[in-house]
Amino acid sequence: MTPYDATPSDAGDRLVTAAADGEDRAVEAALRPRDLGEFIGQERVREQLSLVLQAARKRGATPDHVLLSGPPGLGKTTLSMIIAAEMNAPIRITSGPAIQHAGDLAAILSSLTEGEVLFLDEIHRMSRPAEEMLYMAMEDFRVDVIVGKGPGATAIPLELPPFTLVGATTRAGLLPPPLRDRFGFTGHMEFYAPAELERVIHRSARLLDVEIDSQGAAEIAGRSRGTPRIANRLLRRVRDYAQVKHDGLITAGIAGQALDVYEVDGRGLDRLDRAVLDALLRLFGGGPVGLSTLAVAVGEESETVEEVAEPFLVREGLLARTPRGRIATAAAWQHLGLTPPSAPLGQRPLPAAQQQLFGSSDGPPTEG
Ligand SMILES: Nc1ncnc2c1ncn2[C@@H]1O[C@H](COP(=O)(O)OP(=O)(O)OP(=O)(O)O)[C@@H](O)[C@H]1O
Numbered sequence: 001m002t003p004y005d006a007t008p009s010d011a012g013d014r015l016v017t018a019a020a021d022g023e024d025r026a027v028e029a030a031l032r033p034r035d036l037g038e039f040i041g042q043e044r045v046r047e048q049l050s051l052v053l054q055a056a057r058k059r060g061a062t063p064d065h066v067l068l069s070g071p072p073g074l075g076k077t078t079l080s081m082i083i084a085a086e087m088n089a090p091i092r093i094t095s096g097p098a099i100q101h102a103g104d105l106a107a108i109l110s111s112l113t114e115g116e117v118l119f120l121d122e123i124h125r126m127s128r129p130a131e132e133m134l135y136m137a138m139e140d141f142r143v144d145v146i147v148g149k150g151p152g153a154t155a156i157p158l159e160l161p162p163f164t165l166v167g168a169t170t171r172a173g174l175l176p177p178p179l180r181d182r183f184g185f186t187g188h189m190e191f192y193a194p195a196e197l198e199r200v201i202h203r204s205a206r207l208l209d210v211e212i213d214s215q216g217a218a219e220i221a222g223r224s225r226g227t228p229r230i231a232n233r234l235l236r237r238v239r240d241y242a243q244v245k246h247d248g249l250i251t252a253g254i255a256g257q258a259l260d261v262y263e264v265d266g267r268g269l270d271r272l273d274r275a276v277l278d279a280l281l282r283l284f285g286g287g288p289v290g291l292s293t294l295a296v297a298v299g300e301e302s303e304t305v306e307e308v309a310e311p312f313l314v315r316e317g318l319l320a321r322t323p324r325g326r327i328a329t330a331a332a333w334q335h336l337g338l339t340p341p342s343a344p345l346g347q348r349p350l351p352a353a354q355q356q357l358f359g360s361s362d363g364p365p366t367e368g
């Protein structure tokens, strides 16, 4: 199947999802910044990490364990590789779900070389026994390997060479405190500002040999949901459009046309996001409406609406979750170019939640 067959509205295969798809994985390696200097944005994390690494280099020691937390597609894997590169150290890559038994982890740990970086992706999904083994390995560079079963089982202590664990998680809140506490440095990744995404897009365009002007990059950046992975993906789709329909140069106009074709709107909402907002506004007058009612109205599962569409709508301040149900904000009416139901305020009291949200003085716009 070519990317052209992908239906952006299909919740599992959206153009604006932050999770990596097969094509992303294939091209991302080529687009990853190789060192801290090349890494765009995340000023605070970059500066702090740079100090940690420089200090370790100066001492000739292995850097402290590093935890990177933040939403998908913001550069956690990229940073882990940069850490290894900056330390001139080899890197071993594995993930929480791949480590089912403590023995799996023991095998990896006991084969590490001195100074090696162990990247443990989705560290919150590791099994309990493996987690406990990791505590000791992180703190004392030692593991107990259990030999035998039952009453005859014995623990054989095994020394490990000093190594740096780099853990990545999209759910830092799910990490047990004893694990979190064993990291010497935690970097919280933030969504990128549009100007930073523009730099990401220019850089990727250069590497992909794609011509783009600054307005073209700004147009794509504005639709990328603060996420470099999405920016790179939209850039590839816009490139296709520019090459097929035009001479290849990406301008604001061409980027806008292309992303309209792919149904990613000016704010980065796709068809599903818009369907949810549209139902909320047109069918339910802006809410409050229950999640399951809203989901039926757009023909999706409640989970899809809740987990796929809502987080970004909430982040963008277009939708709010209240105890009485979902409600649209003034910005939502504006974004879809709709006029909120107008009635003299005295005749149509605002639901309490909306009063809270809009304030009592400047209720939702009643004319437009
Ligand atoms: N600061 C950055 N500068 C330039 N490109 C970046 C930056 N951060 C991320 N990218 C690009 O975004 C893509 C996704 O980044 P990465 O795989 O590191 O994200 P992640 O946080 O590990 O995501 P996940 O949680 O899904 O594993 C990479 O291919 C990289 O090219």
Ligand SMILES: [Mg+2]
Residues within 6 Å of the ligand: 076, 077, 078, 121, 168
């Ligand atoms: Mg990753």
